[in-house]
Amino acid sequence: MLGRVRRRDQEVIPRYDPGRERRAELRARELMRSVVAPAEYDMYAELGFISVDGLQPGSGYAYLLYPHRPIVAYATESGELLNEYCVAFHDDSDPALGSRLPDADDVLAKWMSLRAGERNLIAKANLHVPGRQLDPNQVRRDLHMLSAWRGRRRARLAGPS
Amino acid sequence: MKPGHGDVLLAEGDPEVAEDEERLVEAFRRQLDEGMWAAVPTTDGPRREAVMVRDFSEVPRDAERVVFFPPAAGG
Secondary structure, eight states: OTTEEEOTTOOEEESOOHHHHHHHHHHHHHHHHHHSOHHHHHHHHHHSSEEEEOSSTTOOEEEEEOTTSOEEEEETTTOOEEEEEEEEOOOOSOGGGOSOOOHHHHHHHHHHHHHHHHHHHHHHSEEEOTTSSSOHHHHHHHHHHHHHHHHHHHHHHHOOO | OBTTTBOOOOOOOOTTSHHHHHHHHHHHHHHHHTTOEEEEEEEETTEEEEEEESSGGGSOTTOSOOEEEOOOEEO
């Protein structure tokens, strides 16, 4: 029975159920919304990733947190891509459901780990030069989108001129 | 956090009540025994933060919740 797991009680659980995954993502987004700053949640909801500044004051770099993709460090002034940090949060406790967290949970796990201990998380990650897993041109487009998004948000918060 | 679910409520209660605290400590330990990481979301003015905790005694008394998630590993 490919793609399914039969439990002892004979309940058949589809390994991938789009409805279940959608509901899980909605729950994960609610959790994210209650933990991160409103701007960070809006960024995820509208762009699909979160940018987190390096935690040292005036660090001059930030991280892009994508779901189930490496963390990308970049220079905040120049937009130069610095490194990819490959890190995963796999939960193998229930094989019937797979090991992959909902997207928003994966991003939130990265966010909390960075906020609570940047060095500890970076030490656990596999470090690569930019371009190992993510297309650098796509990341640069994302940075461009982020800059435009921040501009629109500032204008919206400033109100009509 | 759980694959296929999002967040799942494991236990809730008032840590000032002995019976509740015992239940919370038990749930906390079970998660850490299973290898999960535990984080407490915090608010510092407009800034949102999180602290990792490894023992129930490290959870701030005024914490609203502890979020458990799988540990990070090199991807």
